[in-house]
Amino acid sequence: MDIFISYSLTGLKTRVYSIPLVIIPYKTAGSSQSESSQIKNEKDTPVTYANFEKLALGSALKEAEDLLGKAKKISDMEGGVIYAWDGNDMSSISVIVKDDQIIEKNQTDLADRKAQLTPEALGQIQDGMTLDQVKAILGDPAITREAKTDDGKAEVLYEWKQADGAAVTLVAVDGQTVAIDKPAV
Incomplete structure (x- = not known):
């Protein structure tokens, strides 16, 4: 299949x-x-x-x-x-x-699932934040995907995941945050 x-x-x-x-x-x-x-x-x-x-x-x-x-x-x-x-x-x-x-x-x-995605931490994560700003709140992420786009840009998917599977993901292209996805609080 x-x-x-x-x-x-x-x-x-x-x-x-x-x-x-x-x-x-x-x-x-x-x-x-x-x-x-x-x-x-x-x-x-x-x-x-x-x-x-x-x-x-x-x-x-x-x-x-x-x-x-x-x-x-x-x-x-x-x-x-x-x-x-x-x-x-x-x-x-x-x-x-x-x-x-x-x-x-x-x-x-x-990667180890060590993130602590508390309601307080998730409430601080906002669209438009930089990777460094999110890291200051959640700690170091794991990289789950890294690629070069057809136009040569570096695309990286960062993930903070806790043991129960809940996760925050951040997509960056050439170092600039383009999307943040997080669980609802």
């Missing part, structure tokens, strides 16, 4: 991907809490947030494979080829490669 994803973080261009839907069980019946806690042990996999940060846009797929191991080819598309590496639990890293260069990188569930 394929799942279709269409998004436009900045309104600049919508991307549509068709990727295989893979269901991975988090915890099997009868497994203990200690077994499920071991699932996310970063020592078992090179697919970590630290290694995600080391991936540089413009580098070759071979450099990513030297760091993360052999990539799985997920899909060919007009804008490039999607490759992915699965981590523990539901975590992953994916890249889009065009002309043997990484033009986009994404990570899912690799």
Whole structure:
């Protein structure tokens, strides 16, 4: 079964991907809490947030494979080829490669979920704030997506996520905030 994803973080261009839907069980019946806690042990996999940060846009797929191991080819598309590496639990890293260069990188569930999104903090977050202003309130974010747009601009999606999944996201293009999304307070 394929799942279709269409998004436009900045309104600049919508991307549509068709990727295989893979269901991975988090915890099997009868497994203990200690077994499920071991699932996310970063020592078992090179697919970590630290290694995600080391991936540089413009580098070759071979450099990513030297760091993360052999990539799985997920899909060919007009804008490039999607490759992915699965981590523990539901975590992953994916890249889009065009002309043997990484033009986009994404990570899912690799960063610690330490944000404390209190009603007071969320009430302070306003449209038009800079990344530094939001960081002053919420602390350091995780980068979940980094890409170069067709016109060469750097697009970055920052995320502050807490353990229950609630998150604040900020999209910046060439260092300028273009969108902030937060839970209602």
